[in-house]
Every structure is written in structure tokens, then in C-alpha cells.
Amino acid sequence: MVKKDEKISFEIDGQTCSAWAGQPLLDAAKDNGIFIPSLCHVQGLKPAGSCRICNVNVNGRNMTACTTRVSAGMVVENHTPELNELRKTIIEVLFVSGNHFCPSCEKSGNCELQALGYRYQMMVPRFPYEFPVKGVDARPDLIYHDRNRCIMCKRCVRSITKDGKHVFALNGRGGEHLHVAMDVDLASQLTEAEAQEAMDICPVGAILKKEQGFLVPIGERKYDKAPIGSDIEAQNG
Amino acid sequence: MRENILSIIEKYQKDHRRLMDILIAIQDTYRHIPDEAVDILADQLDLSKVDVEQTISFYHFLSREPVGKYAIYLNDSAVANISGRAEVVQAFEEELGISFNNVTADGLIGMWDTADIGMNDQEPAALINGAVFTKLTPKKVKNLVAGIKAGKDIPDLVTEIGEEVNGPAALSTMVTNNIRQKGAILFSDDYEVGQALKQAIAQTPEEIVTEVKQSNLRGRGGAGFPAGLKWDFCRQSGGDEVYLICNADEGEPGTFKDRVILTELPKLLFEGMAIAGYAIGAKQGIVYLRYEYRYMQAYLESILQELRDQNFLGKNIAGKAGFDFDIRIQLGAGAYVCGEETALIESLEGKRGEPRNRPPFPVQRGYLDKPTVVNNVETLCSVVQVILEGAEWFKSFGTSESAGTKLLSLSGDCKNPGIYAVEWGVTVQKLIRRAGATNVQAVQIGGPSGMCIGPDQFNRQLAFEDLATGGSLIFIGEERDLLGDFVVNFMDFFIDESCGSCAPCRSLNVILRNKLLKILDGKGTNQDIDELYKWAGVGRVTNRCGLGQTAANPILSTIENFRHLYEDLVETNENFVSTFDLKDSVAESNAAVDREFVLPHKTR
Ligand SMILES: Cc1cc2nc3c(=O)[nH]c(=O)nc-3n(C[C@H](O)[C@H](O)[C@H](O)COP(=O)(O)O)c2cc1C
Ligand code: SF4
Ligand code: SF4
Ligand code: FES
Numbered sequence: 001m002v003k004k005d006e007k008i009s010f011e012i013d014g015q016t017c018s019a020w021a022g023q024p025l026l027d028a029a030k031d032n033g034i035f036i037p038s039l040c041h042v043q044g045l046k047p048a049g050s051c052r053i054c055n056v057n058v059n060g061r062n063m064t065a066c067t068t069r070v071s072a073g074m075v076v077e078n079h080t081p082e083l084n085e086l087r088k089t090i091i092e093v094l095f096v097s098g099n100h101f102c103p104s105c106e107k108s109g110n111c112e113l114q115a116l117g118y119r120y121q122m123m124v125p126r127f128p129y130e131f132p133v134k135g136v137d138a139r140p141d142l143i144y145h146d147r148n149r150c151i152m153c154k155r156c157v158r159s160i161t162k163d164g165k166h167v168f169a170l171n172g173r174g175g176e177h178l179h180v181a182m183d184v185d186l187a188s189q190l191t192e193a194e195a196q197e198a199m200d201i202c203p204v205g206a207i208l209k210k211e212q213g214f215l216v217p218i219g220e221r222k223y224d225k226a227p228i229g230s231d232i233e234a235q236n237g
Numbered sequence: 238m239r240e241n242i243l244s245i246i247e248k249y250q251k252d253h254r255r256l257m258d259i260l261i262a263i264q265d266t267y268r269h270i271p272d273e274a275v276d277i278l279a280d281q282l283d284l285s286k287v288d289v290e291q292t293i294s295f296y297h298f299l300s301r302e303p304v305g306k307y308a309i310y311l312n313d314s315a316v317a318n319i320s321g322r323a324e325v326v327q328a329f330e331e332e333l334g335i336s337f338n339n340v341t342a343d344g345l346i347g348m349w350d351t352a353d354i355g356m357n358d359q360e361p362a363a364l365i366n367g368a369v370f371t372k373l374t375p376k377k378v379k380n381l382v383a384g385i386k387a388g389k390d391i392p393d394l395v396t397e398i399g400e401e402v403n404g405p406a407a408l409s410t411m412v413t414n415n416i417r418q419k420g421a422i423l424f425s426d427d428y429e430v431g432q433a434l435k436q437a438i439a440q441t442p443e444e445i446v447t448e449v450k451q452s453n454l455r456g457r458g459g460a461g462f463p464a465g466l467k468w469d470f471c472r473q474s475g476g477d478e479v480y481l482i483c484n485a486d487e488g489e490p491g492t493f494k495d496r497v498i499l500t501e502l503p504k505l506l507f508e509g510m511a512i513a514g515y516a517i518g519a520k521q522g523i524v525y526l527r528y529e530y531r532y533m534q535a536y537l538e539s540i541l542q543e544l545r546d547q548n549f550l551g552k553n554i555a556g557k558a559g560f561d562f563d564i565r566i567q568l569g570a571g572a573y574v575c576g577e578e579t580a581l582i583e584s585l586e587g588k589r590g591e592p593r594n595r596p597p598f599p600v601q602r603g604y605l606d607k608p609t610v611v612n613n614v615e616t617l618c619s620v621v622q623v624i625l626e627g628a629e630w631f632k633s634f635g636t637s638e639s640a641g642t643k644l645l646s647l648s649g650d651c652k653n654p655g656i657y658a659v660e661w662g663v664t665v666q667k668l669i670r671r672a673g674a675t676n677v678q679a680v681q682i683g684g685p686s687g688m689c690i691g692p693d694q695f696n697r698q699l700a701f702e703d704l705a706t707g708g709s710l711i712f713i714g715e716e717r718d719l720l721g722d723f724v725v726n727f728m729d730f731f732i733d734e735s736c737g738s739c740a741p742c743r744s745l746n747v748i749l750r751n752k753l754l755k756i757l758d759g760k761g762t763n764q765d766i767d768e769l770y771k772w773a774g775v776g777r778v779t780n781r782c783g784l785g786q787t788a789a790n791p792i793l794s795t796i797e798n799f800r801h802l803y804e805d806l807v808e809t810n811e812n813f814v815s816t817f818d819l820k821d822s823v824a825e826s827n828a829a830v831d832r833e834f835v836l837p838h839k840t841r
Pocket of ligand 1: 456459484487574575579
């Protein structure tokens with residue numbers, strides 16, 4: 001899909017950008033030093049378009065940047081009050097529909113949801129907390145899965161396999177039953193490195209490695225030092 | 238068990254894309270999908286167990302727990318509720334001594350709630366092992382349960398046969414088709430199968446596409462996309478493997494017109510499909526039939542065979558060398574979202590019915606990643622008359638922007654529920670009169686995903702340029718609790734039926750429904766109404782598919798058109814703290830002292 005022999009130019013918030021034709025807009029923006037928030041997207045994985053936070057306006061229509069491929073002359077709006085408000089709303093929805101008690105979470109400081117909460121200046125969510133009880137699955141030796149923190153971005157579903165088979169998959173559907181299920185047999189066979197990979201692919205603290213905590217102290221973690229997206233924007237001067 | 242499951246898998250060539258057929262067959266045999274079956278499936282199809290379960294758990298009629306030798310699925314749509322569902326539930330529960338959503342201790346009978354089954358004109362209705370039982374009453378329930386306990390087979394439980402032409406008689410079903418008004422396009426008197434097809438193959442595929450384009454025929458499934466243009470796009474995608482899919486998922490509560498077409502006019506539909514297949518160059522047509530309509534499956538198969546025998550399907554159709562086209566029927570398994578065309582395709586490929594991200598559109602990359610046209614049942618039927626009578630004739634019906642006729646499903650509080658073939662442009666008022674509805678408080682147009690209007694808008698027209706609809710009107714009488722009985726039911730429906738992929742669709746609708754319940758509980762304030770309205774607008778611009786984009790419509794359109802109903806419920810005393818509930822707070826101390834705490838002055 002991406003044509004590595006064809007450079008095109010397009011526009012984000014008035015800034016002229018260049019990219020390979022067919023590149024996902026989210027990645028193309030990044031290459032041009034523009035931050036579009038994302039949670040479910042991982043460069044190289046098939047876009048899921050599920051968190052909906054990368055909502056931008058493309059030629060007058062709301063689209064998700066991770067699933068939109070750039071084309072010549074595209075006019076994109078990204079950093080507008082309306083879009084930022086929508087993103088903040090979604091972040092708050094995700095916060096209240098899970099149990100995100102950051103001070104007790106090993107992922108704090110490395111968590112993308114938490115970091116986006118700060119970036120979009122969420123003080124307190126506008127919605128009532130739901131305090132779901134979705135359970136914790138701690139059967140595998142090396143990892144455990146806390147469904148109450150899972151934001152169902154499907155990153156693990158799309159990427160973590162053992163012998164070519166998916167370790168994580170969705171289960172159920174709808175607003176009240178959908179969750180991510182872990183194949184305990186397969187998860188129990190993960191190597192140390194694979195377990196680490198599973199933990200790292202998760203943007204929040206839903207997949208964690210067992211018997212390992214606070215190796216890097218709170219306060220010195222990734223987003224403790226600089227807001228999410230600032231590394232991308234730094235390229236832009 | 239192992240041997241049997243292996244043979245089912247073998248029957249579908251171990252093809253994971255036929256997982257739906259395999260699962261339905263296993264469910265039919267064992268009344269659930271047992272652990273052993275999941276293990277065998279995972280092993281044989283080279284999947285992980287969670288992968289197999291992710292498909293099973295998506296579909297309402299596939300279950301990991303036994304559903305009962307006789308599985309009773311009672312429709313829980315809003316119209317079922319206002320048609321006496323509660324008494325029917327009570328009767329079942331009394332007869333069986335268990336509550337709903339349970340199975341009797343001997344495993345004989347299970348009773349389950351289910352979303353709209355397409356019988357709004359004859360509620361309360363239920364499915365029992367695939368057969369439809371309509372207009373249930375406590376007395377009928379008693380007889381049914383007695384029959385089941387006596388070990389009767391399902392056909393022997395069907396004691397009344399619905400009337401109307403060929404379909405139901407051959408089907409021996411209780412379903413009545415309630416055709417109240419016929420129109421020239423779908424119910425033409427001189428229709429004879431094969432005529433249009435012969436006329437079509439005398440022309441080139443390009444000419445057929447042009448004719449359909451010129452007719453301005455727009456999709457009847459809801460979105461209203463021009464049919465000829467869609468076919469043209471598909472042709473432009475090229476490739477020698479192209480598919481035609483007929484969308485017979487009809488899941489929008491209140492809509493049942495496709496049910497009537499499928500049983501009354503199946504030949505018209507299949508002929509329309511053959512013409513479409515010819516036009517786009519497809520060799521294979523698939524009817525995606527909702528599970529709720531499986532009572533008609535064998536009948537439809539017999540019609541397909543008849544058409545094959547007449548050489549209107551098969552090879553070198555109607556003597557045209559090289560024109561090969563056949564149709565197979567694929568069942569869904571209970572998921573409203575599978576009516577969305579890309580979710581439908583996912584389901585056809587044996588997966589969870591999650592809508593795809595677009596682009597690419599199905600005409601570019603659809604079923605098995607090949608160019609695919611998905612059309613509604615009624616759209617495909619309309620094509621036949623376009624070919625027979627010409628585009629100009631077709632355009633002589635309806636309005637300038639909405640050509641032709643529309644089959645409407647009318648139900649709710651009215652004397653004559655059923656289907657009506659009308660010209661586009663008809664007013665709501667006129668339909669109210671025809672259906673014999675009186676004292677109408679509101680009309681729900683186009684199902685829960687459509688809009689709810691009040692009397693001040695009854696002079697509006699049904700047309701793409703005014704009130705666009707996939708085909709249903711639900712009349713809501715003055716005596717009804719619009720918010721409590723309808724809006725809550727609609728929101729519950731969307732919450733259950735969301736595929737759950739998009740964060741706002743999955744979670745925000747729950748938040749909205751809960752806030753609505755808070756208002757209905759007398760704990761809301763004006764601020765709650767304003768917030769509800771504001772938050773309800775988020776899904777439209779953020780969600781991926783039509784379900785999530787319209788799921789908040791029941792709330793949005795009732796706040797717009799019936800705001801007074803909300804205002805009547807909220808507390809306007811400015812000292813009112815909506816998060817504090819006095820009664821709840823003193824409940825524990827009341828229990829301790831065993832007496833009611835009485836307020837010094839009256840609050841609510
Ligand atoms: C949630 C949802 C459910 C739908 N259900 C149906 C359906 O049951 N039948 C149908 O024909 N179209 C349904 N549609 C519309 C289809 O996506 C698609 O537009 C239609 O089948 C195209 O056929 P047409 O152009 O002939 O109308 C649904 C759309 C959405 C978003
Ligand atoms: S476990 Fe983590 S990676 Fe997997 S879906 Fe949940 S949040 Fe995403
Ligand atoms: S809008 Fe809802 S139903 Fe549609 S894809 Fe998103 S989550 Fe699924
Ligand atoms: S990053 Fe695009 S939808 Fe999640």
C-alpha cells in the first residue's frame with residue numbers, strides 16, 4: 001500500500017508536510033514532527049481504528065488518522081479546540097470505564113492513557129466512575145492480566161503470538177460484556193523476553209510481568225520527564 | 238462426540254472461513270459449543286482456543302453453556318413489551334418454575350431474552366428451536382409448555398398457520414405476512430419469473446448498469462447509496478473474482494419488510510440477484526440470512542433448486558453461453574451489527590462481526606478481499622422492474638430525489654400493523670391514518686437508529702430528501718411512557734449490539750443510558766439534560782460505523798422533540814444535590830431501628 005517511490009505533499013493545520021503516498025496519516029504526521037494522539041496504533045501493526053483518539057478532520061470529514069492513508073493535496077485539521085475536546089472526552093470515557101488508580105499501578109509514568117490525561121489536562125473526569133469488576137487472570141507464570149485496566153486497544157490481540165497462535169483475543173461484545181481473554185496455556189509458555197514484549201505492547205497496566213516492580217522509580221519514568229508527544233514535536237523545532 | 242465434530246469440520250473442508258456454519262451445526266447438535274468442541278476446532282483449524290471463543294462469544298445464538306433441548310428465545314423489543322410480553326414471561330416462568338435466562342434442571346427447556354426477531358406486527362413472539370411462535374398469550378404458553386413436556390416435535394407444536402400466498406403455506410409457519418398495501422414495483426400482478434433475466438442477457442452488462450443508474454434506484458437498506466453507481470464502482474475494480482451479497486440481516490427493530498419479500502417473493506429476489514450478478518460479473522451470490530429467519534431457509538433452498546432446474550441459476554443461464562451464476566444461503570447467528578455491510582463480510586468469512594475500517598470499500602475489497610457488491614433484499618427486487626419497465630417508468634413513481642416505491646413496516650400502537658408498499662413522498666400523517674393509529678404521541682421513523690418525531694412534524698414526507706428511512710415506522714400512543722418504555726429499551730439494544738471495538742460506542746452509550754435512568758429515577762437536574770444532549774453528540778463524529786454513529790439518536794431526537802418529557806422529570810430546586818440520595822443514606826439506620834425515617838417536610 002505504501003508507495004516508497006512516490007513522495008507527495010499534504011497539509012496539516014496549514015503546515016505543508018511530505019510523506020510516502022499511502023502512508024498511514026498518523027505515521028506521516030509523526031515523520032513531519034506533528035503529534036496526533038493515539039492509543040491503539042502501533043507502527044507496523046494492522047491499524048485497528050478502535051480507540052478513536054486519533055480523530056482528525058480530513059478534507060472536511062472526521063476520520064481516524066491511523067486508518068487514513070495520505071494522498072496528495074489532503075487537507076487535515078488536527079490541533080483544533082473541537083478535536084481536542086473530543087479526544088479529551090474519549091480519554092475520560094476510558095478512565096471511568098476502567099479502574100485506573102494510577103498511584104498503585106506499576107505502569108504509572110509509562111502509561112499512555114495517563115500521559116494523555118495529563119496532556120489534555122483532564123482534572124477530574126466529567127463522567128461518573130463505573131468501577132467495573134472484570135477480574136484479574138494471574139495463572140501464567142510470568143505475566144498477569146488485569147482486565148479492569150484494559151482499554152481494549154487490541155494491541156496485544158494483534159501482535160502477541162506463541163507458535164503462530166494468538167495468546168490474546170476478544171471475548172463477548174457490546175458495552176457490558178466485551179473483554180480481552182488470555183489463552184492461559186499459550187501464555188504459560190511465553191519466554192521471559194516474550195512476556196516483556198507483551199507488557200511493553202500494552203499502553204496501560206493491563207498486562208504486567210510478575211515479580212518485577214518499580215525497577216525505575218516513579219518520577220523518573222518516560223512521561224514523568226516530558227509530556228507524551230513532545231519527542232515528536234521536538235523534531236519540528 | 239469427537240467423530241461427529243470432526244465430520245462437521247470435514248463437511249466444510251476444514252475451512253476456517255466456514256467457521257460460522259461449523260459452529261451453528263455444533264450448536265444445533267449439542268445445544269451449546271462444548272469444551273471438547275472448542276479444543277478440536279482449535280486443533281483442526283490451527284487456531285488458539287481464545288480465537289475460537291472470540292467468534293463464538295460474539296453471536297447471541299452460539300453459546301458455551303447449554304441453552305436447553307428446547308430453547309425459547311422471546312423477543313424483548315419495545316413493541317413486544319407494549320404488546321403483553323410481561324404476561325407471557327410470567328406465564329412461562331410459572332409453568333416452568335424457573336426465571337428467564339435459565340434452563341430447567343433437567344436441561345429440557347431454556348428461556349432467553351432476544352433482540353427484535355422481525356415480528357413486530359405479531360408480538361409477543363418467540364423462536365423455539367428456529368420455529369416462530371407469534372401473538373403469544375398466557376394460554377398459548379400453557380399449551381406450548383404442555384406440548385414440549387409431552388415431548389412433541391417442533392412442527393407438532395405449530396397449531397396455527399399464518400395466511401398469505403405461497404410462502405407461509407409451504408412454510409407451515411405461524412407467521413402472517415400482513416400485506417396491507419401492494420404497489421406496482423414489488424407486487425406487480427403480471428410478474429413472471431425469468432422475463433427480466435432474459436431481457437437483461439440480451440443486453441450487455443454495461444447497458445444494465447446504465448439503466449439502473451438512470452433509474453435513480455437508491456439502496457433500500459438504509460444508507461440510500463445509488464445502486465447503479467455501486468455496481469459501476471465494483472466493475473471498475475476489475476478482477477475476475479467478484480461477489481454479490483444480498484443483505485437479508487434485517488435487524489433494525491421494527492423492520493420486517495424483508496421477511497415478507499423473502500417468503501412471498503423469493504423468485505423476484507433471486508432473479509434480481511442473477512441480473513445484478515450478470516451486471517457486475519459475479520459468479521457467486523450469497524444471501525446473508527439472519528438467524529432469526531432460519532424458519533424460511535429450507536423453503537428458500539427449495540426455490541433456489543427450482544430456479545436451477547429452470548436454468549435461471551447455474552451454468553449458461555437462460556441459454557447465455559458463459560453466464561454462470563449461483564446463489565448460496567449463509568446464516569448469521571444473532572448480531573444486529575452484522576447488517577452493516579463490512580461486518581457482514583467479516584461474519585461471512587467466519588469471524589466476529591466487527592465492521593471494517595473504510596476505505597477500502599467492499600466494492601474495492603470485500604468478501605475474501607475481492608470486489609463485492611452488498612445490496613439490500615428490496616433493492617435487488619426493485620432491479621427486476623427497472624429492467625422490465627425501464628428507468629423512466631421507475632422514475633415516474635416517488636419524488637424527484639427519491640424514485641420508486643418503498644416497502645414500509647408499520648407497527649406499534651395501531652389497528653393494522655403490517656407492510657405497505659408506498660411511493661416515496663408519502664406523509665407520516667397519511668400512514669398514521671392508513672395504519673389506523675389514533676392518539677399518536679410519537680412516531681419512531683427508521684427504527685431506534687432513526688428518529689422520533691411528534692405531531693408537529695407529522696406532515697413531513699418519507700423521502701431521502703426529508704425523512705430518510707430503511708423502512709419502518711413505529712407508532713407510539715399517548716398512553717405510553719416514551720422515555721421509560723422506548724428510549725431506554727433502544728439504548729439497551731445498542732449497548733448489547735455494539736461490537737465494542739470503538740471506545741465511544743462501547744462505553745459512552747452505557748454512560749448515557751445510566752444518566753437517562755438517573756433522570757427517570759427523579760434524580761436528574763436541568764444540567765443532566767444539557768450534558769446528556771452534549772455527550773450524545775460525540776458518537777456521531779467519532780465512531781467507525783453507522784451503529785455507533787446513530788446509537789445515541791433515541792436520546793438526541795427525544796431531547797430535541799420531546800424535551801418537556803425530560804423537564805417534567807428533573808428536580809429544579811437549586812439546593813438539590815443529585816448525587817445524594819436521602820433514602821439510600823438512611824436505609825441502614827432504618828433497618829437497625831426497624832422504622833421509617835420521616836422527613837420533617839415533604840421532599841420527593
Ligand atoms: C448497524 C447497521 C445495521 C445495518 N443493517 C442492515 C440490514 O439489516 N439490512 C440492510 O440491507 N442493510 C443494513 N445496513 C446497511 C448496510 O451497511 C448497507 O448499506 C446496505 O446493505 C447496502 O445495500 P443497499 O445499498 O441496497 O441499501 C446496516 C447498517 C448498519 C450501520
Ligand atoms: S491488555 Fe493492554 S494491549 Fe491488550 S487490549 Fe487491553 S489495553 Fe490493549
Ligand atoms: S461504531 Fe460501534 S458497532 Fe460500529 S465498529 Fe465501532 S464499536 Fe463496533
Ligand atoms: S490510534 Fe487511531 S483509532 Fe486508535
